[in-house]
C-alpha cells in the first residue's frame with residue numbers, strides 16, 4: 622500500500638475485533654521500531670510486547686478507557702530510561718566497535734559529544750530527552766502497522782504507577798512513556814467512519 626493511502630486508512634481504533642495478528646506482520650512492525658532513529662544512536666528505550674491474552678486482560682484496570690485493551694491482539698509498551706549512566710554509554714560504544722570494526726580512539730570525538738550532552742542535561746531533562754526518543758519509535762511503529770494493514774491505537778491514557786507495577790518496570794531507572802495497541806478494527810467501531818481532522822497544509826507548513 623502507498624504510504625499516504627496507509628496514513629489515510631489508519632485511525633486510532635477504539636474497539637478491535639479480538640483477532641490475533643500474524644507473527645510475521647508483528648515482527649515487521651517491531652523491526653521498524655528497532656530501526657528507528659534516535660539522538661546519538663543511544664536508543665534510551667526498549668519495548669515490552671504483551672501478547673498473552675490473560676496478561677493483556679490483567680492490564681485493563683490500568684487504563685482510563687480500556688475498550689482497545691480489552692479487544693486488541695497485542696500491546697506494545699514503550700519503556701524509556703530515566704537516566705543514562707556511564708555503563709550504558711560504555712556498552713553502546715562496545716557495540717559500535719563490534720559492529721563496525723573500529724577502535725575506541727576513532728570514536729573519541731563522538732564519545733566526547735555524548736559526554737557533553739549528558740553532562741549538560743539535568744536529570745529531568747535527561748528523562749524528557751529519552752521519552753522524546755521513544756515517541757520517534759512510536760511514529761515508526763504506527764507507520765509500519767498502517768503499511769502492514771494492521772490497526773493500532775497509541776495510548777497515553779493509563780495509570781503509570783499501576784501499569785509499571787503490573788509489568789514489573791524498574792521505576793528507579795525507567796518509565797512507561799506510551800502504549801500502542803494493535804489488532805483489527807471492529808466492524809462496529811464508529812470511529813472508522815469519522816473524517817480525519819488535520820490542519821490544512823498552509824497552517825501546518827510554512828515554506829521559507
Ligand SMILES: Cc1cc2nc3c(=O)[nH]c(=O)nc-3n(C[C@H](O)[C@H](O)[C@H](O)COP(=O)(O)O)c2cc1C
Pocket residue numbers: 631632633634635686774775776777778779799817
Ligand atoms: C501520544 C498519543 C497518545 C494518545 N493517547 C490516546 C489514548 O489514551 N486513548 C485514545 O483513545 N487515543 C489516544 N490517542 C489517539 C489520538 O487521540 C488520535 O491520534 C488523534 O485524535 C487523531 O486521530 P486519528 O489517530 O484517528 O487520526 C493518542 C495519540 C497519541 C499520538
